Amino acid sequence: MKILLKGGRIIDPSQEFDQVADLLLEEGKVAACAPHLEIEDAQILPCQGLIVCPGFIDLHVHFREPGEEWKETIASGSLAAVAGGFTAVVCMPNTKPPNDNAEVTRYILKKAAEAGLCRVYPVACITKGQRGEELTEFGELKEAGAVAVSDDGRPVPDAFLMRLALEYAKNFDLPVISHAEELSLSSGGHVNEGLASAKLGLRGIPPQAEAIAIFREVMLAELTNSPIHIAHVSTKAGVEIIRQAKEKGLKVTAETAPHYFTLTEEATFGYHTNAKVNPPLRSEEDRQAIEEALADGTIDVIATDHAPHSPLEKVCEFERAAFGLVGLETALSLTLRLVERGSISLPKMIELLSCAPARILKLPGGSLREGSLADVTVFDPEARWIVTEEELNSKSKNSPFLGWELKGRVIYSIVSGKVVFSRREF
C-alpha cells in the first residue's frame, strides 16, 4: 500500500524542512520526500494549498474507558483525536478503576486496537488507586505498555512519595508527569482566585496553588536528577519557576493547553460550567505569560487535557459541575490563532504539537524523516468552521468554544500509512 501526498507544503521541524513537495508513504513508513515524485501504483492525495506535517501527538487526554463510557469511550475519543489531527494520544490513568495495574493497561490497549484509529499510549498511576500512599508496580506496568506514570486528576500530595517515584522511575526509564496542585490551598475552589472568585462568590483556586507545587517538583527533579514533565501549566508564576529551572539545566519539561492561552477567567462569568476546568482559567496576565512561554520555549508542548463530561456533570449548579472540557477537535484551530497573531511560527506550532511531545515521552513519530512512522496530519490553515455540538465527534460536547468561528481544519489524518480520517473524498 503506497500513498503519495502531492503538492502540499511539507513542514517537518525535526529536520528543519519547510517546502512544497511530494511525500511518499509505503509499508507504514515514510519512504521518500522530493519536489516531484511519480509513483505508478500509489494512491494520490492532492494536497495543494494544504500543510503536511508529522502527526500531532496529544500528551494529555482523558478517555473515560473503563468506567465512564457515557462520557467517552476509547473508540469515540480516538475518532475525536483523528478528527482533530492527532495521530497519537496519551491517556491519563484516572479511569474507573484507575490504570494502576497491568490488567487495565492491557484493556486500554485492546480497546484502542479495536478502534483502530489513532495510537493510544496509556499512562499508569504513580500510586495505587491514586491514593497517594503506595507506588504502583512500575516494571510490570511498563511491560504491559504504559509509557509514563502520573496520578493526573490529582497531585501526589506527599513530597517524599513523589521523590520515590522519580527515583524508582529511573529503573524503567519511565517519564513522570506531574499534575501540580497544592491541595491545601486549592481544595474547595471552583474558579481562579481573583476576579472570578470575587465576582461569582465562589471559593477560588489561587495561582500559587500551582506555583508552589511546580516549585516542589522542580526541587525534587534536582534532588533526584530525574526528568519531570509538568502537565497543564496555567499561571505566570508557574512559568517563571519552570524558566528558572531550565536555566539551571534541570530536566524539566512542561505543557499547556489551548484554553490557557485562549481564554481567561472571564469565560466562567455567568456560571458557564463548560469553562470550569482544573487548573482554572486564569487572569489575562497569566494568559499572556503562557503565550510568551510557548514562544520562548519555556513551555515545550501543547496538549489538550481533553476531559469529556456529559450534561449530567455539566448542566447543573456550578459548584456541583465537574472540572474539564473537550479539546481534541479545537486545538489546531486555537493554536493557529497564535500563528496568525505572530506569537509563534507555523513550524514552531508543529514542534509544539508533534515533535516535542514525541521527544519528551520518547514516542515514535514526530518526524517525516525517511524511515519514520507514516503518521501524518494534513490540514487546511484557511478553512473556516463553526464549533457546534454536531461538528464534534467526541461523545461529550462540553466545549467553551461552542459557537466560535475558527480557522483551520484537518483534511486527512494518516496513521501507519493509512488514511484513518478524511474530510475529502478520495
Next chain:
Amino acid sequence: MDFHHRHILDISALTPEDISYILKTAANLKEILSRPIPKVPTLRGKLIAHLFFEPSTRTRLSFEKAAKTLSADVFNLTARMSSVEKGETLLDTVLNVKAMGADLFVIRHPMAGAPHFIARTAHTRVINAGDGFHAHPTQALLDMLTVREKKGTLSGLKVAIIGDIRHSRVAHSNICGFRKMGSEVFVSGPATMLPPEKEALGARVCYRLEEALRDADVVMALRVQKERHGRQLFPSLREYAREFGLNAERLALAKDDCLLMHPGPINWGVELHPELENDPRSVILEQVTNGVAVRMALLVLLLGGSS
C-alpha cells in the same frame, strides 16, 4: 419608566435607575403594611414557589408575608422535606414545581450561581434569595431602602461594613448596590475574612477598624459565617468580640447621626455589644419591615400586577 427584568439575580445586573425605581415602588407599597387589613388583590391567582435549600427564617417569612399581602399563593419547599433529599436534581425539582403552575421561583441555595442556573435553564422567573457567598440582592435593596428613608439620599454617604466580608453575600450585594448609587463603601474585619483590595468589588479595605468607622454615615455589622469557612479563620469568638465587635466606644467614631444596621441573625456579644441593643441609632427592626416592602415591590414588578 419600564422595568424589563425577568429575574432579580444580582445587584450588578441592575442600573441605578432600576434600583431607584424598585425603591420607589417599595416605598409606595409599604403603606399597605400599616393598613388595618394589610392585603390587596394585586397578585391574586399567581403562584410563587419558595425553594429554600438553606436554613432561613427571616428571609423566607419576609417573602411569604410579601406574597400573602399581595394575595398570591405560595408553595414552600425546604431542602429537608423535598425530593432533593432523595437525589432529585435542582433543575428537576424546579421543572416539576413549574409544571404545577408556579409563576415565579424564590431560590435560596448554598451554591453560588444556582439561581442563575435555574434562570438560564428552566425558563421561569427567579428571585435570588441568597446564593452561597455570592449575592443577596433583596437584602441589599432593603438596606438601601432603609438608608434612603432615613438619609433622604444614597449618594455621597460613607458606608462601613464590618465583619466577615469574604464569605458574606450581604456584603457583596451591598458593596455593589451602595457604590452604584454613589456612596463610598469601606470594609473592615479580621484580615483572614477580608478580600484583597482588587477583589473587593470597589470597596476600600481597611485593616484598622477605626479607619472604616470614622465619620461613617452607615455602620453595618455582619454575622461571622462560621458555617461557610471550612476551617477556623480566627482564633476565638472572644478575640473577635474584643478586636472587631462594635460597641458604644467604637460607634462613637462614626457620625453622630449614623445608622446602625445588621442583616440578622445577630450574635449579641460577638459582632455587636449588648449595650447597643436599644441604641437610638439602630434601624435593625426597620430593615425587617422594609424587607417585606422591597420583596412586595419585586413580586409586583416581575409578575406584572399593577401597583
